[in-house]
Amino acid sequence: MTPATDLPLPADEATVISALETVIAETVAPAAEAVDREGTFPAPSLQVLAQAGLGGLLMPATLGGRGTSTATYAEALARVAAACGSTSTVYMTQMHCAHPLHLLGRADQHETWIPALCSGAAVGAIALTEPEAGSDVASMRTTARRDGDSYVINGEKTFISNGDVADIIVLFATVDPGLGKDGITAFLIDTAETDGLEAGKPMKKLGQKGASTVTLSFVDCRVPVGARLGAEGEGYPLLLRSVTKSRISAAAQGVGFAQGAFDAVVGHCAERGLLSSRNRSAQDLQFELARLRAEIAAGRSMLREVCELVDASDEDPTAEVSMVKLHCTALGVRTASACVELLGDDGDRDDIGAERRLRDAKITEIYDGTNQVQSMLVARDIRLSAQA
């Protein structure tokens, strides 16, 4: 561990992080390079994390989770991301599925799925994005038409993480496109019990190559009324609460990718005696590492502060969440890029790990709401605050 991760952790969090570090060192980190190179879904890493009781950090202990704070979850995710970007996306997607289910599900829905997601017995996904509805999710076109005791779902979702391997999918669809966001309704799709659902092939991607991302087609896909999550029209507020957590996840990944790239460079330079050398070019390198370490520590502190705000308030602090998503995902890309540059020609080598973190980091600026959209939300908050 390098000093940038040495910000003090609360005692209860230290226990979780210490268990996590063991799993990372023994399983997640050693597999990361091959997961990236071969694009294999990191099921073993996910299973080992879950078996160590780290699979459902935010879920209550009564449902198989750990009931941790958002800050602990974010710190854990940042550390998984530092080791393996693909595993971090699969791991956070489990939580992105469990969280809305926990917020709006009935007791029987909780009991069927949340312990399974926490233990790794089930893989989860969340499906919002459509080919023509990404940033503007309210314009989604996937329909769920009521037909007696069922809903019949038609439409297409795209860029769905874990979509081809999911046992359970939290799906957002509209019961009436004419109602705009008031028609958006959430459903729990049990993939083993659902006909008419087809997953496309995993997309070839810049980074996070082992985390599968697919299109999902729903053709006259019939689900029982009991598969609905909450009431008709309750999907949009649920979606807003879901993206709060997923933006925190993207921010945590940003911190993690920055840390992972930094650690890779420090390890490489230490082996070559560059951290102790007093010659001029080695000192330039040392000073740049010092600057990067300070930036990572600042991003990590901001992440913690916003997580604490999320847990402390009844209303999600939209602008603060957007700011931390903007800041920390840009930190990931900027730091990983600086680390690749610091390595000179070696920065292009795939056995050191800086270039992997750079590739893994880029998409965090785009998914979970692009950073332009986050800027828009922050700008709106500035305008409203100025008018108040």
Ligand SMILES: Cc1cc2nc3c(=O)[nH]c(=O)nc-3n(C[C@H](O)[C@H](O)[C@H](O)COP(=O)(O)OP(=O)(O)OC[C@H]3O[C@@H](n4cnc5c(N)ncnc54)[C@H](O)[C@@H]3O)c2cc1C
């Ligand atoms: C690897 C990966 C995994 C993903 N996983 C999931 C998942 O599990 N579930 C899921 O539902 N989705 C997932 N997504 C989708 C992701 O969240 C969306 O791609 C993202 O929110 C952006 O939507 P879009 O691609 O439709 O972009 P668009 O909304 O089409 O935006 C295109 C461009 O226009 C800009 N833009 C759009 N609106 C505005 C505006 N009002 N003002 C200024 N600029 C604007 C955007 O910033 C962007 O640059 C994933 C995507 C990727 C790449």
